[in-house]
Amino acid sequence: METVSFKPASSFTEIAANLFQEQRKRLLSHLPFAEVYHIGSTAISGSITKGDLDVNVRVKQHEFTKAVTLLRAMYSINQPTNRTATFASLKDDSLGMDFGVQLTTIGSSEDTFLVHRDILLSYPELVEQLNILKMKFEGKLMDEYRKAKSDFFAKLEADAL
Numbered sequence: 001m002e003t004v005s006f007k008p009a010s011s012f013t014e015i016a017a018n019l020f021q022e023q024r025k026r027l028l029s030h031l032p033f034a035e036v037y038h039i040g041s042t043a044i045s046g047s048i049t050k051g052d053l054d055v056n057v058r059v060k061q062h063e064f065t066k067a068v069t070l071l072r073a074m075y076s077i078n079q080p081t082n083r084t085a086t087f088a089s090l091k092d093d094s095l096g097m098d099f100g101v102q103l104t105t106i107g108s109s110e111d112t113f114l115v116h117r118d119i120l121l122s123y124p125e126l127v128e129q130l131n132i133l134k135m136k137f138e139g140k141l142m143d144e145y146r147k148a149k150s151d152f153f154a155k156l157e158a159d160a161l
Contacts, residue, residue: 002142006048006134009041015097016042016053023099027057030070034059039102039113044120046127048134052098056113061086061105068103075101086110116153119160126156 009016020038027036040054041047059067068088075090078100082089086108090101104111120127133152137145 003139004050004134004137004142004145006138007051009044009047009049012042012049012051012053012097019053019095019097019099020055023053023055023095026074027055027101030074031057031059031067033063034067035106037114037117039117040100043117044127046124046131047120048131050098052100054100054102054113057101057103058106058111058114059103061108064103064105071101071103075099084110112153112157115160116156119156 016038024036024038027034035056035058037056037058038053039056040052041049042053057067057071064086071088071090075092077083078089078091086105087110088103090103092099102113104113120130130149130152133148134145137148
């Protein structure tokens with residue numbers, strides 16, 4: 001069973017920025033039709049993080065299947081049970097820090113990563129709330145943490161409406 005541990009995102013700023021630029025270039029060379037964004041805690045000042053880098057690759061619906069095929073040639077599948085017709089998660093743990101790709105279809109119900117990032121960038125008090133939530137799961141099971149984080153963002157979305 002995988003457990004979770006957190007550190008200040010500032011500990012990873014340089015490596016995350018460099019890896020993002022490197023992987024963004026790689027992604028766009030294979031998927032020139034895609035949008036690629038740095039998301040997750042390493043993109044949010046004041047956050048704590050597991051020490052991973054997450055990117056959101058956004059494509060149009062008619063490009064999704066092609067994007068999945070191309071990304072599977074570059075990275076391994078992550079969380080296959082979360083896969084839908086408009087969302088896929090991939091990863092590479094061999095790049096100096098864990099690297100995750102969240103592929104979404106633009107405008108789909110799963111296409112919320114940029115919204116979440118931008119809300120957190122705009123409201124430092126929400127970053128602090130998320131940090132407090134994360135610390136409650138320090139040393140605990142990853143699946144439990146992911147569920148609580150998902151609930152946090154679902155509430156964030158509901159409050160924004």
